Amino acid sequence: MRTPRTAAGTFSAVLLATTALGIAAPAAHATPVTGSSSTASAAGTSSAPSFRFVDIPGAEGITLKGNVFTPSGDDGYERHPAVVLPSSWGLNDLEYLAQAQKLADSGYVVVSYTARGFYLSGGRIDVAGPLDVADISKVIDWTLANTPADPERIGMAGVSYGAGLTLMGAAHDPRVKAVAALSGWADLTESIYGGRTQHLQSSLLLGAAGYLTGRPSAEFQQVLTDFLASNYDQEDELIAWGKVRSPATYLDRINANGTAVMLANAWGDTIFPPNQLASFYDRLSVPKRLEFRPGDHATPEITGLFGLPNDVWSDTRRWLDHHLKGEDNGIDGEQPVRLASRSGGAYEGYDSWSGVPSATRKLSLDSTRRITANVDSGADGGIIFLSSLADQLARTPPIVSVPLLPRAFAAVWKSPRYETSQQVRGTPVLHTTVTPSAARGTFIAYLYDVNALGIGKLVTHAPYTFTDRTPGNPFGVDLQLYSTAYDLPAGHRLAVVVDTVDPLYIEHNPAFSGLTLSSPAADPSWLSVPLRRPSLP
Template identity: 65%
Template sequence: MGRRPHRRALRTTAVGAVSASLVAAGVLAHAPAAQAATSPVRYVDIAGDGGTVLKANVITPAGADDTRRYPLIVLPTSWGFPQVQYLAQAQRLADDGYVVLAYNVRGFWQSGGEIDVAGPRDVADASKVVDWALANTPADPGHIGMAGVSYGAGISLLAAAHDPRVRAVASLSGWGDLIDSIHSGRTQHLQAAAVLDTVGTVTGRQSAESREIFSAFYDSDLTKEQEIVAWGKKRSPASYLDRLDKNGTAVLMAGAWGDTIFPPNQSAALYERLTGPKRLELRPGDHATAELPGLFGLPNDVWTDTRRWMDHYLKGVDNGIDREQPVQLTSRSTDGYEGYPDWKSVGATREKIALAGTTTIRTNVDSGADGGIVFLSSILDQVARVPPVASIPLLPRYWAAVWQSPKYASAQQVRGTARLHTTLTPTEESGTLVAYLYDVGPLGLGKLVSHAPYTFHGATPGKPFGLDLELFSTAYDVPAGHRLALVVDTVDPLYIEHNPSGARLTFSSPATDPSYVSVPLREQ
């Protein structure tokens, strides 16, 4: 097996991101107080599943009384954030005629219990919160919605699948498949898991089950892999697709291309399978960064569309959101939105770049091609359009396989999901590789377009096998005169690698099964 970082080292890796999260939480806790409230805020205790106390706040429309009923929106908090997280948006929703109830999920801050990681207790808590709102506020039982960021997004989707009273959901930076998010390609997403683990340790109380799962995850314990997968499937909205469809829940999903916690592929896959009212929005940024300004009460497209979604499906407002193209994308390279009728239309035009020849690389050394640093890299890409870079000519071919396309005479648009197909011959039964797609300029500097990890176990040394890998979905514009490059190496700080010392990987392109990377590409 490859090197295993010490658990303390994993947490140190996440310190920067965790600190940023906690600072933001503290600022949010004080920002709403400076605003002139038009609707009163009540702080209440709600008995969740098993009587666990959930700390919550309730805002009702100004002048509301028991003679009328108002649509209800329930907001579960994000992982590690306090109950005041949504006050700015809750106030605005209340001013628009909603009863809004935000609650601190179990195991965090002042709420009781232990962290359930969006498990059955969290789902049951959400229904208990709805019960309380219907009994103690002028909420309308026929017009109930849920929304949330990150952890609150996942809980909202899961709650809607289990409670048919929830008619509309806005899932902001949430997930469709939890395991495909942090264990895609059978590869542990090291920095993402370290962020979640660290924030949970600092701001909450982990259950014995969650501690065991995190430990098995870090230790790469293959004997518990199926247990981890089963644990994650229970916490994945995709596992309850039939219930969401049966309930007819109107689902808005919004995320970011560079989300290092919940990459967009798994959310897009869930979106495509839903049959009820649905909308998918993807923008530049990392986890929850696109909607973060809205939590401070600043103008924000994500929250604007959340309100439009709720207005239409809870109030019946004819605002046109149901007639717009349901898939709305913003490129990482340009401003403005692009609309599509469905997800498959996003990458309908494809080009295959041949990966000719036979190439052997050594493992255990980082070639210099990397996916970046959790949060930091995608935020830089979002605000300054500066993605992770690598000098393609200088990448050591001893540790990296490199293929390049011809130069493009005109600008090209990458939209959707690139797919790698190749034949791999390992010298060991286990191994990890990471594939990167770069936009390469005239001087050979490559800007990262997308990437994804892949891990295999139980292979026969010396025996070739076919490998198919989806890279993380993206929207990126390649300038005229540039080319695309596919780079494959075996070490990336974002992931845990499983390469035995001295192992080698050989990539070949048999005449009967040529290797290629299929890129969703069209001329701009």
């Protein structure tokens, strides 16, 4: 028998259903059997799409909980394009009610399902592993057998975990013709372990949500334990585990399938940073679209989950309409890379990601800086969700007083003041020489926008961890900072700051250790700044 939804699931059901749709949530304790359902009008009228809860057979005999919207007026003979919506991490199949109804209103069959291991779906959390991939094909099989879906017009879309599953579906099931991955990942290892540094706040959040709303597999529990314990002896195993779960691993399959791929993420996504997605986009040879906006993980599209106007979801529907329904809505004629600056202004269009910066200039990081490790200088990447959300809503990123940063714990370099605005677009890169006092350590590089009073607003940053180095021996570092779009006002300057502690990350600096950052004459240190216009001297 279908047991009642958990408290979190019930809350999401009521919130989404009553706020976004104005419908009563169907009884969470209904008792559908495989292929059958309890059916209700989505808005209480015969002209609205029909809605039903369903049980869908998953891989290895488990049951996936789901729901289906069917277009109104379906006569049982006409075939409709279909969209499969896998749930986000920690959420269930009720997540997409508002957008599912909008899609059904325009003629789609829409099947949403709760990923295995979460809430009432069977099995254990596989983190987009082989069992999740098998479930995707099972859901498509069920959709074709139990709804008026057209087998030639199958699409997928999803947010966060659902976005990752969507891209895995594009790679592993050639029936998927078009996808929209919102706030997802292409390289899972690079997302949570970029710079060989464990992303602490995001991994704790994901782990806690997994335990609270689902049943982690034994494999996932072990990986999470090793990850949080900074067990570098298991690094190869972690990378292999992540590779299996990364759509980038299967790029050739996506290209061979010809699936049309739309990617949309936030500049400040603290779970799945933008760099790994942009690299994946560049290597796609299928119809493709890339969108970046201000915000953090899933914050650009969250209002759309409540049925409110939302650019991300509007573009998602246009993308699916063009590639699944053949609508000539103009989206294929637009420049495929669409960016919104964190500083405001209209959307910017580009022909490619590599073509976003029109110039790159280098800031010289001359002279030697020595810093003591294990002390937070005050330069930080912020707090997961809160800091980038503040940047999205109020254009207020993490702020620091650059003159007051203690030079014993932070290395600082400043540029001259710029007479004109500098439009930073793309991926800044740090090149420097590091001499450690210990075999392992961590540092974080920051780029700040500094005004006349010395107040610095964070433009971007990235962590870097090294192991097995010889104390006292210098080594070179090339570190990509997180991609961004930021407008430096006229009269401001840029500042590069390096320190060794950030609450976002696990650091690996032994007690009483330190770092020396130098700029040898034969290999000078610099930070490259990608610009929309060649405005830096």
